[in-house]
Amino acid sequence: MYQLVEVATSLVWAAVVWLWVSLPAALVYLVVDLLMSIRRPHFVDVGRYTVGVCMGPRPKFLFGVAFTRYNGHARISGFEVLIWRHSLMVCALLPRDEWAAFQLSKAQRRAAMEKGEDR
Known part of the structure; x- marks a missing residue:
């Protein structure tokens, strides 16, 4: 019940902001x-x-990039926005050159599992 009231309050305030300011706000x-x-x-x-x-x-509040380490080298893996203590981020799981090899091995594992299940 509490969450429903919280969502309703947020929607009411958003409607007020929409009427008084703008839709993007x-x-x-x-x-x-x-x-x-x-x-x-x-x-x-x-x-x-x-x-x-x-x-x-x-x-804090800032925009930045998220770093990750592949093979001992720090590379930029994504974009991050920090608002107060909350971090919203989008990061790459693997570098672009390793992603194709990962997808191929995943497809091979899936095909091997399906072949094993058919027996």
């Missing part, structure tokens, strides 16, 4: 409100990329 309000309600990490894999939200240790 209302959409930004809804995205920021949703982002601030997150309390634990949530990630979704979308092809070669992963999109997610997680909590950081210190409050």
